[in-house]
Amino acid sequence: MQEDRRLAVLRAIVEDYVATEEPVGSKALVERHGLGVSPATVRNDMAVLEEEGYIAQPHTSAGRVPTDKGYRLFVDRLTTVKPLSVAERKAISTFLDGAVDLDDVVQRSVRLLSQLTRQVAIVQYPTLARSTVRHVELVALTPARVLVVLILSTGRVEQRVVDLPGDLDDDALAALRSQLLRLAVGEPIADAVTALRAVLPDVPSDAPSDQAPADPASTVVAAIVEAIEDQRSDARIAVSGAANLARYGDSFDSAVRPLLEALEEHVVLLKLLGEASTGGAVTVRIGTEGPYAQLASTSVVSTGYGPATDSLATLGIVGPTRMDYPGTIAAVRAVARYVSRILDEA
Amino acid sequence: MQEDRRLAVLRAIVEDYVATEEPVGSKALVERHGLGVSPATVRNDMAVLEEEGYIAQPHTSAGRVPTDKGYRLFVDRLTTVKPLSVAERKAISTFLDGAVDLDDVVQRSVRLLSQLTRQVAIVQYPTLARSTVRHVELVALTPARVLVVLILSTGRVEQRVVDLPGDLDDDALAALRSQLLRLAVGEPIADAVTALRAVLPDVPSDAPSDQAPADPASTVVAAIVEAIEDQRSDARIAVSGAANLARYGDSFDSAVRPLLEALEEHVVLLKLLGEASTGGAVTVRIGTEGPYAQLASTSVVSTGYGPATDSLATLGIVGPTRMDYPGTIAAVRAVARYVSRILDEA
DNA sequence: GCCTGGCACTCCCGTGGGCCGAGTGCCAAG
DNA sequence: CTTGGCACTCGGCCCACGGGAGTGCCAGGC
Numbered sequence: 001m002q003e004d005r006r007l008a009v010l011r012a013i014v015e016d017y018v019a020t021e022e023p024v025g026s027k028a029l030v031e032r033h034g035l036g037v038s039p040a041t042v043r044n045d046m047a048v049l050e051e052e053g054y055i056a057q058p059h060t061s062a063g064r065v066p067t068d069k070g071y072r073l074f075v076d077r078l079t080t081v082k083p084l085s086v087a088e089r090k091a092i093s094t095f096l097d098g099a100v101d102l103d104d105v106v107q108r109s110v111r112l113l114s115q116l117t118r119q120v121a122i123v124q125y126p127t128l129a130r131s132t133v134r135h136v137e138l139v140a141l142t143p144a145r146v147l148v149v150l151i152l153s154t155g156r157v158e159q160r161v162v163d164l165p166g167d168l169d170d171d172a173l174a175a176l177r178s179q180l181l182r183l184a185v186g187e188p189i190a191d192a193v194t195a196l197r198a199v200l201p202d203v204p205s206d207a208p209s210d211q212a213p214a215d216p217a218s219t220v221v222a223a224i225v226e227a228i229e230d231q232r233s234d235a236r237i238a239v240s241g242a243a244n245l246a247r248y249g250d251s252f253d254s255a256v257r258p259l260l261e262a263l264e265e266h267v268v269l270l271k272l273l274g275e276a277s278t279g280g281a282v283t284v285r286i287g288t289e290g291p292y293a294q295l296a297s298t299s300v301v302s303t304g305y306g307p308a309t310d311s312l313a314t315l316g317i318v319g320p321t322r323m324d325y326p327g328t329i330a331a332v333r334a335v336a337r338y339v340s341r342i343l344d345e346a
Numbered sequence: 347m348q349e350d351r352r353l354a355v356l357r358a359i360v361e362d363y364v365a366t367e368e369p370v371g372s373k374a375l376v377e378r379h380g381l382g383v384s385p386a387t388v389r390n391d392m393a394v395l396e397e398e399g400y401i402a403q404p405h406t407s408a409g410r411v412p413t414d415k416g417y418r419l420f421v422d423r424l425t426t427v428k429p430l431s432v433a434e435r436k437a438i439s440t441f442l443d444g445a446v447d448l449d450d451v452v453q454r455s456v457r458l459l460s461q462l463t464r465q466v467a468i469v470q471y472p473t474l475a476r477s478t479v480r481h482v483e484l485v486a487l488t489p490a491r492v493l494v495v496l497i498l499s500t501g502r503v504e505q506r507v508v509d510l511p512g513d514l515d516d517d518a519l520a521a522l523r524s525q526l527l528r529l530a531v532g533e534p535i536a537d538a539v540t541a542l543r544a545v546l547p548d549v550p551s552d553a554p555s556d557q558a559p560a561d562p563a564s565t566v567v568a569a570i571v572e573a574i575e576d577q578r579s580d581a582r583i584a585v586s587g588a589a590n591l592a593r594y595g596d597s598f599d600s601a602v603r604p605l606l607e608a609l610e611e612h613v614v615l616l617k618l619l620g621e622a623s624t625g626g627a628v629t630v631r632i633g634t635e636g637p638y639a640q641l642a643s644t645s646v647v648s649t650g651y652g653p654a655t656d657s658l659a660t661l662g663i664v665g666p667t668r669m670d671y672p673g674t675i676a677a678v679r680a681v682a683r684y685v686s687r688i689l690d691e692a
Numbered sequence: 693g694c695c696t697g698g699c700a701c702t703c704c705c706g707t708g709g710g711c712c713g714a715g716t717g718c719c720a721a722g
Numbered sequence: 723c724t725t726g727g728c729a730c731t732c733g734g735c736c737c738a739c740g741g742g743a744g745t746g747c748c749a750g751g752c
Binding site for chain 3: 348383384385386387390404405406407408
């Protein structure tokens, strides 16, 4: 039973520290939470917790602060799911239901998430790996210039302007168009690429743009393949809520600066999010658990999202280790679910 | 001639203050710049400059700091254009030449600009006001569901998924498609909207989406009109370089926080940029010259860009009043010119 | 008339000492 | 195992003080 109380003490320390941003002492603890024991008892418990590495003192004769390990235990075992308020649920639906296309969904989501959590939100655009080709359109701008438009099942539209090595009249263009449609529409993009390459073997599989093939049709196909390949490895993300960093108050240099720098480096963000995308659960990476020493005092809360069960992409938030984990986890999960549902419908 | 020296003193004060971020005193001035007079003389000049409102003392017996009015004079009359280095020019061209489409151009530009100036860069996407409709494409997803793709001369592609009130078979779709092409292609978007509305008078001019017309074809047209209207007032912008705010060092609350907040409010940014777009010159708004009291210690350097001479949109940077104006102005101008050229070619 | 060296004055800022209080660890008793 | 008591520690705050950078003014020189 002592064990139980010790955990309750840890939970109380985390909650108070998150709320006040100040080391919490034994007296304040028994006052604010109805622990039913004296401060001295709590002190004994705190000594044990410190021994075990869950809390620490910034300096002698100061209150205690949770360590990364303490937050970890709190998140894993002491967190009761905090359901979102009705107002929050309503905000999510009204905010996201107005979206007109995929980009809009992503942009609204990231904004919403940053407002709900008051943290920096990150949403990865759905990857194209599992999407299929919905339509291919060719538009002649001039006889020797074609606009290629590629429409994918996720709603993404890619366009390229292609300069041809020779002219292509309307009939030839129409023929090429219907051939492309026959080959690619409905296919997963990986298969589409294979099919296109097979039909037009003079498209070099490497060096796609350097040594352009002489044939106009091949040039067009090469452009399509290139556009798909570009997008496949694509890793676009949306970020919102940098203003929330202003609330960090202290520890500007140690926490805000590296984070601001990381936010510009989308590659880094993707890595942060990416490590998390296991299954449908919300993942929490706390402080130094990650590979970036500079982000030692920040945590990442993320989860996958996407239509049906398998996840197309990842979304989440980055914030100070000292954050409201239950509320944040709930918000991240709720937004991910809602976005997934929207993508399912579209 | 005294007048000339006084201006030289002002210039020296601005340059030193920008470089050191510390109030500059008379002695340091004569040492660092070869003014050829004694500190006492400079003090007299500074007294006059202070009288006239160009410089100020943070407190008695401290050095002088330029006022907004001082920066203004510096920018208007004391700035000699600082040509970019060869390396910088080369960086611009290699950085921007790889762009594949319009979005890419904008994103590369904003990134480049933030790196060149080490400030927060803002690039507005080209407005559609002057663009023409290049192509309209309809794709049947199901018999009662059509994907509308709208391609504009600026290279922007808009798509909408439209749920029809009834089915539309392939022939009807093809007919509608060719009708749309005939009506809209090549027209400026304003004219296209008018033409579309005229041909299908049962498209309500207000309440475009609430009371959907019963006719499938009209529904499609309504969607196109709506998409155009949405985009016309569109005000998308790209922002980059928030990490540069970390260099503000001091004055975090007073300067960085409101700016971070403003960066999230794209409407505010547009207003900031928008006020500037007169002619082809680079505009500088210094400190309190703008309408936002919170941004009193920030300046905006912006200019229009676009193909040919008239400007489609605006780009620029936001930074502390204390910035390297000559270098920043040169960078903004150079990027704007380069982007304009690229848009011209496309 | 303007520049210059000298001089007294002002005020910011960094430093060091002392006090206070929150919080702890330990101990002996219940 | 819990509790009240007690001595101890140490960071933060206040304040006084001195150094130094910079100014304004004045009288003399060109």
